[in-house]
Amino acid sequence: MKNLTEETQSTTEIFKGNVIALEIDTVRLPNGETATREIIRHPGAVAILAITTDKKMVFVEQYRKPVGAILFEIPAGKIDAGETNPLVTAKRELEEETDYRAEKWQRLTALYTAPGFADEVIHIYEATKLTIASNALKLDDDEFLNVHLLSLDEAKQLIGSQKIVDAKTVFAIQHFELNYNNY
Numbered sequence: 056m057k058n059l060t061e062e063t064q065s066t067t068e069i070f071k072g073n074v075i076a077l078e079i080d081t082v083r084l085p086n087g088e089t090a091t092r093e094i095i096r097h098p099g100a101v102a103i104l105a106i107t108t109d110k111k112m113v114f115v116e117q118y119r120k121p122v123g124a125i126l127f128e129i130p131a132g133k134i135d136a137g138e139t140n141p142l143v144t145a146k147r148e149l150e151e152e153t154d155y156r157a158e159k160w161q162r163l164t165a166l167y168t169a170p171g172f173a174d175e176v177i178h179i180y181e182a183t184k185l186t187i188a189s190n191a192l193k194l195d196d197d198e199f200l201n202v203h204l205l206s207l208d209e210a211k212q213l214i215g216s217q218k219i220v221d222a223k224t225v226f227a228i229q230h231f232e233l234n235y236n237n238y
Contacts, residue, residue: 063134064082079091095169102179113129113149113203114204114210142160148191152192156187156188157186207232
């Protein structure tokens with residue numbers, strides 16, 4: 056088996072913002088040559104497949120500036136400083152974005168969103184036995200969204216019309232479909 060590891064020789068920070076940082080690493084390749092790698096550093100995120108008692112999934116609809124479109128996604132958010140357990144973040148995000156709380160939580164997986172250039176990992180949870188928290192969303196000042204409850208068929212139609220296009224949400228819908236009879 057060939058050694059595939061790249062050894063970092065140096066790192067230059069190009070940008071550090073509120074959500075991401077951009078670094079350029081000079082690496083030694085397995086063959087001894089050097090190359091550069093542009094890397095986006097991200098603190099990580101969570102996403103929640105929240106399922107109601109009548110087998111509907113909770114979605115948020117929001118404008119996503121990087122793709123210039125209004126999309127439907129499962130609730131999600133960035134892990135904030137000081138949050139060492141992603142489940143804490145998931146519970147906070149579900150309530151802030153949808154006003155739901157869940158009695159039952161299950162970790163489904165963790166996925167790298169774009170490992171070719173970013174270290175962001177997203178922890179995906181399933182939340183069931185939902186209740187309304189306060190009848191008031193707790194959105195960030197720059198966050199605007201609509202909450203929707205969708206059936207499996209409705210969610211699949213939104214995939215077909217390209218209103219659902221992100222990997223975490225497609226994964227969640229597939230998980231829901233595969234486990235539909237267990238809910």
